[in-house]
Amino acid sequence: MVSLDENQKKVQSKRFSSEEMKNILSGYLYISPFFIIFAIIGLYPAIFSLILAFQKWNGLGEMEFVGLNNFKVILSDPLFWKSVYNTIILGLMGTAPQLVVGLVLAFLLNLTYLRFKAFFRVTIFMPYITSMVAVALVFSVFFSNNETALVNYLIGLFGFDPVNWKTSEWGAKIAISTMVFWRWLGYNTIIYLAGMQSISNELYEASKIDGASKLQQLRHITIPLLKPFILLTVFFSTVGAMQLFTEPTVFLGNTAFARDEAMTVVMYLYRDAFKLSSFGTASAAAIVLLLFIVCASAVNMMLTQGFGKNRRGR
The missing domain is CATH 1.10.3720.10 (MetI-like)
Incomplete structure (x- = not known):
């Protein structure tokens, strides 16, 4: 009887954990559109701009690393x-x-x-x-x-x-x-x-x-x-x-x-x-x-x- 009760508890705990995981995943899915749009529109341009700050680029050709030269130019x-x-x-x-x-x-x-x-x-x-x-x-x-x-x-x-x-x-x-x-x-x-x-x-x-x-x-x-x-x-x-x-x-x-x-x-x-x-x-x-x-x-x-x-x- 003891082993049976323990098995039932394990089954119930697994069921509860799976339901909790489903709730967590569904919550992340609901808020994921914001983070996806933010990553595309906000985060990616910010990171790309940070990289460009150390490059020489005209928008068409290849980038050329110039270090802090761009900052020296503007300052x-x-x-x-x-x-x-x-x-x-x-x-x-x-x-x-x-x-x-x-x-x-x-x-x-x-x-x-x-x-x-x-x-x-x-x-x-x-x-x-x-x-x-x-x-x-x-x-x-x-x-x-x-x-x-x-x-x-x-x-x-x-x-x-x-x-x-x-x-x-x-x-x-x-x-x-x-x-x-x-x-x-x-x-x-x-x-x-x-x-x-x-x-x-x-x-x-x-x-x-x-x-x-x-x-x-x-x-x-x-x-x-x-x-x-x-x-x-x-x-x-x-x-x-x-x-x-x-x-x-x-x-x-x-x-x-x-x-x-x-x-x-x-x-x-x-x-x-x-x-x-x-x-x-x-x-x-x-x-x-x-x-x-x-x-x-x-x-x-x-x-x-x-x-x-x-x-x-x-």
Whole structure:
């Protein structure tokens, strides 16, 4: 009887283990499409780009190993450092203000006594889902070099001379950063708004009883509890700013790669790869850009770690 019971237990354990294995395999099969697509679209190009960074290749012939020469070429190129400078300036001008303004707009849209909330929320989010072609056309008209263009007309009312927005150094930067600000403001506002709606109203009611103003509520309740959402938007905004490509390309049109007023790092590596057929230096620029993104993200995350913390002991 003892041996029979042991055999039954072994059979049951094998059956359970086989069912458990089937469940594990079925789970992996369900999630396998994501990993397959990621390996083809994401992982393979990244590995291939890393290999190309140490090769000389025009896209058609045989590869030639050149070691660190591609990195020496781009790091000694003044245009590359100009693109780094442009990327940082455009990121600060177009991305940093939208985080602050988005936080204020989200706070206003979350007010209980505000009317037509749905209309304002949809209106603010509309630029994010608008086609970039339409955005480029609209801003090309607004920032046209003509004296009768909307922006030139407005600054003319204050006594300023018309600006050649697409050819001047700071004119192009202001126009492109304004486009970035307008397009991505609603995205960050909606994220902040979703975070604010997760905060309990009891905290605001208690602070109201203690005599706290709206500004004090924003400073001592909303911002500290929104810290995870602020860190998320700072991280995404930093990565997006360092990868800026679409806005300057569509705004400047055919002359985007011919001048350096608004050339970003991504535009620089795109020019090397698809305009000059130098895939080695383009891949090296991509590796350097990755390092810049990691460093910039780490610095921003450290700077925002203490953002919104209440000071105690006073």
